Amino acid sequence: MRRIAIAWFVLSAILTPIVVAVIAPTLPPGNATEASSNQVFDDTVLLGIVTPIAVALGVYFAYTLIVFRRRDADPAEEGVATRDNPSIHLPWLVGTIVIVLFLAIFGTVELTDAGAGGGQGPSPAFKLSGNDVMPVQVIAQQWEFTYRYPTYGGVETAHLELPVGRKVELHVTSLDVIHSFWAPKLGVKADANPGVDNVAYVEPEEELSFEIHCSELCGLWHGYMFDTGQVVSGEAFAEWISEQQQVFAPATKVLPKYSTQYFPEPERRGG
Amino acid sequence: MSSIGGRVAAVAVAVVVVAALIGFYVANLTSSPPTVSAQSTTGNTVELTLKTEAAVGPQGGNPPWVSYLVKDDQGDWVHSTNFKVPAHSLVHVTVYQFDGESGLRNPFLSQVQGTVGDTMTVDGKLMGSIPPDEASHTFAVPQLNLIVPLPGVHEDAENQCEDGPCDLSQAHRTITFTIRTGEPGRYRWQCFVPCAAGFLAGFGGPMQTIGYMDGFLEVA
Numbered sequence: 001m002r003r004i005a006i007a008w009f010v011l012s013a014i015l016t017p018i019v020v021a022v023i024a025p026t027l028p029p030g031n032a033t034e035a036s037s038n039q040v041f042d043d044t045v046l047l048g049i050v051t052p053i054a055v056a057l058g059v060y061f062a063y064t065l066i067v068f069r070r071r072d073a074d075p076a077e078e079g080v081a082t083r084d085n086p087s088i089h090l091p092w093l094v095g096t097i098v099i100v101l102f103l104a105i106f107g108t109v110e111l112t113d114a115g116a117g118g119g120q121g122p123s124p125a126f127k128l129s130g131n132d133v134m135p136v137q138v139i140a141q142q143w144e145f146t147y148r149y150p151t152y153g154g155v156e157t158a159h160l161e162l163p164v165g166r167k168v169e170l171h172v173t174s175l176d177v178i179h180s181f182w183a184p185k186l187g188v189k190a191d192a193n194p195g196v197d198n199v200a201y202v203e204p205e206e207e208l209s210f211e212i213h214c215s216e217l218c219g220l221w222h223g224y225m226f227d228t229g230q231v232v233s234g235e236a237f238a239e240w241i242s243e244q245q246q247v248f249a250p251a252t253k254v255l256p257k258y259s260t261q262y263f264p265e266p267e268r269r270g271g
Numbered sequence: 272m273s274s275i276g277g278r279v280a281a282v283a284v285a286v287v288v289v290a291a292l293i294g295f296y297v298a299n300l301t302s303s304p305p306t307v308s309a310q311s312t313t314g315n316t317v318e319l320t321l322k323t324e325a326a327v328g329p330q331g332g333n334p335p336w337v338s339y340l341v342k343d344d345q346g347d348w349v350h351s352t353n354f355k356v357p358a359h360s361l362v363h364v365t366v367y368q369f370d371g372e373s374g375l376r377n378p379f380l381s382q383v384q385g386t387v388g389d390t391m392t393v394d395g396k397l398m399g400s401i402p403p404d405e406a407s408h409t410f411a412v413p414q415l416n417l418i419v420p421l422p423g424v425h426e427d428a429e430n431q432c433e434d435g436p437c438d439l440s441q442a443h444r445t446i447t448f449t450i451r452t453g454e455p456g457r458y459r460w461q462c463f464v465p466c467a468a469g470f471l472a473g474f475g476g477p478m479q480t481i482g483y484m485d486g487f488l489e490v491a
Contacts, residue, residue, distance in 0.1 A: 139377065141376055141377055142463075142478070143461065144411075144413050146377065146379055156377075156379040158384070158413075158416060158418075175377055176465070176472060176474055177474070219479055220478075220479045220480070220481070220485055221461060221485065224413070224414070224459050248379070250382050251380075251382035251400065254400070254402070255378050255379060256378070
């Protein structure tokens with residue numbers, strides 16, 4: 001037991017800092033937004049906890065294989081049953097309780113940070129602070145995402161573009177089946193359900209291109225339901241959205257009044 | 272001995288059944304409609320001629336299903352949705368639209384996007400968009416930012432084609448547009464109008480099957 005504890009302590013002392021300081025910060029989704037940065041931080045904390053546990057399992061497994069292996073001369077019989085070993089039970093019980101309670105509290109606290117990039121439904125419990133929040137509607141349908149900007153005349157566009165440093169309130173919905181809007185680099189993932197306004201928040205902190213995927217199996221072309229979005233400077237965004245308003249003026253005229261959810265008509269062909 | 276013989280027979284039957292299922296899968300479920308090349312005209316210009324029918328009839332494996340068809344270089348209509356066009360070329364597309372109006376779920380798609388001039392002609396009239404409720408189908412290649420809404424035959428039109436094959440003596444709309452192809456690639460195309468009659472919300476059957484309302488545009 002003592003040898004196992006020493007081996008575990010030494011290996012954990014070596015590996016945990018390496019995992020936390022070197023490996024974890026390089027893992028996806030990166031640091032393009034506050035949400036994605038927070039997800040990297042969360043993963044770092046989790047890896048910091050998991051690493052000593054994984055080391056303990058590995059050390060115990062290796063120790064067992066080496067020390068308790070059957071020698072040629074040993075008879076094939078079971079060992080003596082051991083019961084009621086407080087020196088093992090107590091640390092196991094206390095350690096498990098502490099870890100689980102910590103993760104529950106840590107996870108809850110992290111979720112309060114504007115929902116951590118996840119969809120929070122139509123009445124989000126955790127909102128971005130401040131008044132300068134730009135709403136953008138994400139409209140999913142088989143098999144394409146389009147985007148509507150209610151504060152820019154309700155113009156709808158085929159691609160998503162966001163200004164850097166601006167708080168964005170995404171309203172994710174669907175016109176047909178269940179889809180899911182997933183922009184890994186932004187740290188945002190929110191289900192798109194027909195007739196439901198699913199709110200998620202994001203605040204881009206650097207200019208970049210990011211991929212958008214549907215992450216809910218949604219039919220024939222689900223695998224093709226992807227897009228590339230852009231985070232650009234405020235000036236570039238103003239220029240782009242103005243251009244979109246001009247280009248899509250004919251479509252904007254026939255769009256329904258902006259709503260956080262749609263119940264599309266007609267369904268003449270549908271049953 | 273008879274027990275062994277029975278087991279061998281059972282294994283043999285099982286092998287035959289599995290082989291038959293694999294054969295059926297390979298022969299029927301992995302098959303794809305033929306790829307039909309656009310007809311070359313002059314220089315880097317080709318013609319692609321399509322039509323849509325409300326029910327493809329005996330030309331297709333599912334006669335009641337709505338479908339696209341393409342004209343081959345012999346002038347025959349082929350039941351396929353896989354088209355081949357040359358890269359870095361102008362493709363003049365003509366669609367004979369025999370199906371009725373269904374309406375778009377998303378009116379945004381009623382605006383022509385991605386064609387030369389962002390326009391099309393409908394029965395000879397230049398248009399940049401159509402009323403969303405009059406859409407019958409779309410010819411859309413999202414990866415190329417191409418969306419062409421196709422207006423349907425009006426409900427009160429005479430001599431409508433209920434079942435394919437439809438011919439030009441019957442009520443139809445003629446839509447033309449031109450696209451400029453870029454780099455070689457295989458791009459999926461689709462209809463965005465929920466036009467699958469008899470399926471939940473119009474999105475099943477032909478809307479989910481290559482060879483009817485979905486296919487590939489092979490730019491080579």
